Amino acid sequence: MTALVPDERAATATGRPAAGWRLLLDSPVNVVSAVVLLVVLVVALLGPTLAPYPVNAVDVPAALQPPSGAHWFGTDDLGRDVLSRTLVATRVSLQVALVAVAFALVVGVGVGIVSGYAGGWLDTVLMRVVDVMFAFPVMLLALAIVAVLGPGLTTTQLAIGIVYTPIFARVARASALAVRVEPYVQVSRTMGTGHALILRRHVLPGIAGPVIVQTSLSIAFGILSEAALSFLGLGVQPPRPSWGRMLFDAQGFLAQAWWMALFPGLAIFVSVLAFNLLGDGLRDVLDPRQRSLLRTRRLLREARR
Amino acid sequence: MSAPVLAVQDLRVSIGTAEIVRGVSFAVEPGQTLGIVGESGSGKSMTVLAATGLLDAPGAVVTGSSVLAPAPGAAGSPAVAGAGAGTTGTQLVGASARTLRRVHGDRVGFVFQDPSTSLNPVLPLGRQIGESLEAHRGMTPRQARTRALELLEAVGIPEPAARLDAYPHQLSGGQRQRVMIAVALACDPALLIADEPTTALDVTTQAQIVALVQALQHDRGTAVVWISHDLGLIGQVADDVTVLRAGEQVESRPVLDLVDRPQHAYTRELLAARPLLGQSHPAPAYPAAAPLLTVEGLDVRFPVVTPTGRTHVHAVDDVSFTVRRGHTLGVVGESGSGKSTIAHVLTGLVAPRAGRVDLDGVDVLGQRGAALKALRRRIAMVFQDPFSSLNGRSTVGTSIAEPLQVHGLARGRDGVRRRVGELLELVDLPAGWADRYPHELSGGQRQRVSIARALALEPELVVLDESTASLDVSIQARVLELLARLQAELGLTYLFIAHDLAVVERVSHDVLVLQRGRVVEQGPARQLFADPREPYTRALLAAIPPVRPRGAPEPA
Numbered sequence: 001m002t003a004l005v006p007d008e009r010a011a012t013a014t015g016r017p018a019a020g021w022r023l024l025l026d027s028p029v030n031v032v033s034a035v036v037l038l039v040v041l042v043v044a045l046l047g048p049t050l051a052p053y054p055v056n057a058v059d060v061p062a063a064l065q066p067p068s069g070a071h072w073f074g075t076d077d078l079g080r081d082v083l084s085r086t087l088v089a090t091r092v093s094l095q096v097a098l099v100a101v102a103f104a105l106v107v108g109v110g111v112g113i114v115s116g117y118a119g120g121w122l123d124t125v126l127m128r129v130v131d132v133m134f135a136f137p138v139m140l141l142a143l144a145i146v147a148v149l150g151p152g153l154t155t156t157q158l159a160i161g162i163v164y165t166p167i168f169a170r171v172a173r174a175s176a177l178a179v180r181v182e183p184y185v186q187v188s189r190t191m192g193t194g195h196a197l198i199l200r201r202h203v204l205p206g207i208a209g210p211v212i213v214q215t216s217l218s219i220a221f222g223i224l225s226e227a228a229l230s231f232l233g234l235g236v237q238p239p240r241p242s243w244g245r246m247l248f249d250a251q252g253f254l255a256q257a258w259w260m261a262l263f264p265g266l267a268i269f270v271s272v273l274a275f276n277l278l279g280d281g282l283r284d285v286l287d288p289r290q291r292s293l294l295r296t297r298r299l300l301r302e303a304r305r
Numbered sequence: 306m307s308a309p310v311l312a313v314q315d316l317r318v319s320i321g322t323a324e325i326v327r328g329v330s331f332a333v334e335p336g337q338t339l340g341i342v343g344e345s346g347s348g349k350s351m352t353v354l355a356a357t358g359l360l361d362a363p364g365a366v367v368t369g370s371s372v373l374a375p376a377p378g379a380a381g382s383p384a385v386a387g388a389g390a391g392t393t394g395t396q397l398v399g400a401s402a403r404t405l406r407r408v409h410g411d412r413v414g415f416v417f418q419d420p421s422t423s424l425n426p427v428l429p430l431g432r433q434i435g436e437s438l439e440a441h442r443g444m445t446p447r448q449a450r451t452r453a454l455e456l457l458e459a460v461g462i463p464e465p466a467a468r469l470d471a472y473p474h475q476l477s478g479g480q481r482q483r484v485m486i487a488v489a490l491a492c493d494p495a496l497l498i499a500d501e502p503t504t505a506l507d508v509t510t511q512a513q514i515v516a517l518v519q520a521l522q523h524d525r526g527t528a529v530v531w532i533s534h535d536l537g538l539i540g541q542v543a544d545d546v547t548v549l550r551a552g553e554q555v556e557s558r559p560v561l562d563l564v565d566r567p568q569h570a571y572t573r574e575l576l577a578a579r580p581l582l583g584q585s586h587p588a589p590a591y592p593a594a595a596p597l598l599t600v601e602g603l604d605v606r607f608p609v610v611t612p613t614g615r616t617h618v619h620a621v622d623d624v625s626f627t628v629r630r631g632h633t634l635g636v637v638g639e640s641g642s643g644k645s646t647i648a649h650v651l652t653g654l655v656a657p658r659a660g661r662v663d664l665d666g667v668d669v670l671g672q673r674g675a676a677l678k679a680l681r682r683r684i685a686m687v688f689q690d691p692f693s694s695l696n697g698r699s700t701v702g703t704s705i706a707e708p709l710q711v712h713g714l715a716r717g718r719d720g721v722r723r724r725v726g727e728l729l730e731l732v733d734l735p736a737g738w739a740d741r742y743p744h745e746l747s748g749g750q751r752q753r754v755s756i757a758r759a760l761a762l763e764p765e766l767v768v769l770d771e772s773t774a775s776l777d778v779s780i781q782a783r784v785l786e787l788l789a790r791l792q793a794e795l796g797l798t799y800l801f802i803a804h805d806l807a808v809v810e811r812v813s814h815d816v817l818v819l820q821r822g823r824v825v826e827q828g829p830a831r832q833l834f835a836d837p838r839e840p841y842t843r844a845l846l847a848a849i850p851p852v853r854p855r856g857a858p859e860p861a
Contacts (some may be wrong), residue, residue: 191682
């Protein structure tokens with residue numbers, strides 16, 4: 001009856017079990033992703049000060065130069081330094097993605113869990129609205145919203161946020177539906193626990209896994225959506241640089257100046273990948289069962305040493 | 306002695322550095338039944354899966370030998386003892402996928418625990434039974450269908466011709482398990498593996514399935530390996546018994562010998578834990594106690610949508626009973642008898658259509674707002690499944706603290722922590738376990754946590770809905786002891802819902818027998834068990850495995 005589960009016995013032998021963040025950093029993939037995101041974040045904050053040239057310093061004689069000592073990432077068609085522009089663009093791209101996804105997360109998860117937990121007519125109404133939003137292609141909807149509100153940074157964020165809201169609502173509702181019928185939620189109801197506490201204590205943690213994965217994916221897609229909107233001229237307005245805007249500008253020069261597209265493209269690729277990988281790592285650490293597995297692996301490794 | 310159908314020698318399974326099965330040997334002869342007993346986690350299923358080449362765990366390494374006798378000349382002839390004697394058998398450990406495919410379904414048939422998941426929900430029964438016949442015997446679909454009809458008849462499915470085109474969801478659990486047996490026996494296998502085949506079934510259905518397997522075995526001379534955690538059941542079906550504990554073969558002997566002269570302490574423990582009739586009764590409670598809970602004319606219907614329109618299931622039909630303070634009312638019946646629905650009405654999960662429920666002067670069904678919340682404190686419920694009734698993302702302490710916070714029963718962080726510790730100690734768990742997660746605990750430990758959470762409410766009535774049904778017999782016995790102790794110490798009143806009459810006898814002062822939502826019989830436990838009036842009650846009692854294995858003389 002009192003026999004300890006093996007991993008626990010090991011944990012008590014070596015003192016306190018490892019904390020969550022230690023486990024997260026046990027995996028080299030997570031460490032690399034975290035470091036990359038940290039760098040991206042620092043660049044976003046300090047971009048203009050790090051940039052060797054002013055963003056919009058036009059130098060037409062030096063246009064379309066390949067990477068060199070003076071211009072590490074080369075120059076674009078107007079002779080602007082690609083490195084400087086990529087660094088400065090980080091803030092805009094990241095800001096749009098984060099603000100938009102935060103909006104979608106709060107609104108979508110809120111709508112989703114209320115809808116899934118309450119059920120009945122409220123669920124039907126909310127989900128039909130979500131269905132209608134889903135019926136439009138993502139870009140079309142974003143374009144329509146931007147067209148109505150006028151282009152600009154704020155509207156871009158709002159448009160992307162609105163477009164991603166139904167995805168979060170769906171994910172949250174599906175998980176909430178599954179959690180709602182779990183016996184442990186029924187137990188809470190028989191004990192007289194209020195709906196707010198049940199939602200906070202049982203439903204929200206229960207949906208954390210899928211929502212975190214969706215968030216990391218959405219931030220990645222948010223960066224891409226901003227790029228697409230800016231590419232169409234409806235997002236961030238020139239001369240302010242964003243990664244998508246830079247790709248747009250580069251498309252006419254792909255044959256002559258690969259560096260114009262490569263470096264902003266790489267920036268998108270690296271940050272998107274880092275967000276996805278760290279999202280997966282976070283999900284594992286937040287799940288108690290996975291966490292025990294990671295802990296056991298850690299102890300096994302230590303024992304072997 | 307005839308040659309064994311399956312001979313297993315020093316079978317070992319290890320995953321990583323852990324050895325799960327440590328050198329198990331057994332042999333089973335034609336027409337004989339080998340019982341394998343042990344608690345969950347003892348490696349019973351692992352042993353048999355490894356021996357038959359079905360083990361599909363990543364990284365599992367199987368060593369040892371498991372030899373299946375070669376096919377006899379006269380396949381399908383009734384009970385030819387020794388027909389399996391031949392030149393060389395098939396080695397199943399490390400056999401190629403091709404060899405295993407040829408053997409499975411043809412020479413070895415399998416029946417697993419859960420009949421609702423082991424049948425394919427989208428195929429008609431006839432196709433599922435005929436599958437192995439078409440694969441192994443080269444039968445045409447038409448021939449296979451004819452044979453499937455015979456098999457359905459043999460396993461006692463009513464209207465077999467009509468059932469050939471039925472789907473699994475149209476059958477009851479017991480019928481599905483009969484179909485699984487038909488599937489397993491389709492090719493007349495020399496060996497039938499039954500892995501807890503009756504654990505998910507009611508006692509009466511269990512008795513029918515046991516009788517069916519024995520009859521078929523008698524007719525066909527099939528060797529059977531029967532896995533169960535219940536030594537009482539194994540005593541009823543097996544000729545030889547192997548007791549496993551933590552992957553080790555503790556004892557392996559003929560069943561009568563084992564029951565009469567258990568050598569190993571663990572075997573004695575298992576024997577003592579069997580739920581048997583007439584073995585123990587609850588401590589007497591104050592006989593003149595006032596009624597705590599009175600239920601009158603309870604009626605619950607659930608709407609169902611069928612192809613022919615809306616209709617309803619009458620889950621509970623005019624049920625009345627009282628529970629006296631400090632007493633235990635045992636509620637028994639097969640699945641679908643409305644036992645759990647009554648529990649759900651009492652705890653507010655289901656609204657009844659009619660009826661009155663009175664808890665010590667308070668109308669249970671008519672409360673709203675703060676009065677309802679106060680009422681929820683007085684009736685606590687412990688669910689059946691210890692795995693899903695605790696939130697896997699919260700620590701044990703958080704789960705137990707929830708009722709304390711909701712009803713303001715402990716002050717401050719330290720107060721809550723202290724009370725959680727007290728409650729854990731009350732159910733015989735260390736107070737320090739508050740920081741553990743449910744997946745770190747065993748089933749019995751989890752159920753103790755569930756009980757501690759129910760007790761946190763300081764309730765007057767505790768509804769135990771099959772709370773020990775999913776536990777191993779030995780652990781069940783310990784949880785029942787705990788419940789009895791808590792009742793004596795805290796003066797609790799229990800509504801004990803179960804399908805196992807032996808367990809009910811052990812804890813109940815009064816008993817209520819339900820069948821299809823109606824009360825069949827009710828009365829004081831001693832009287833009801835000594836002199837059951839209704840045929841249904843007698844059928845339930847008769848279905849319990851007897852104290853002694855079949856065919857054994859009564860002990861002196």
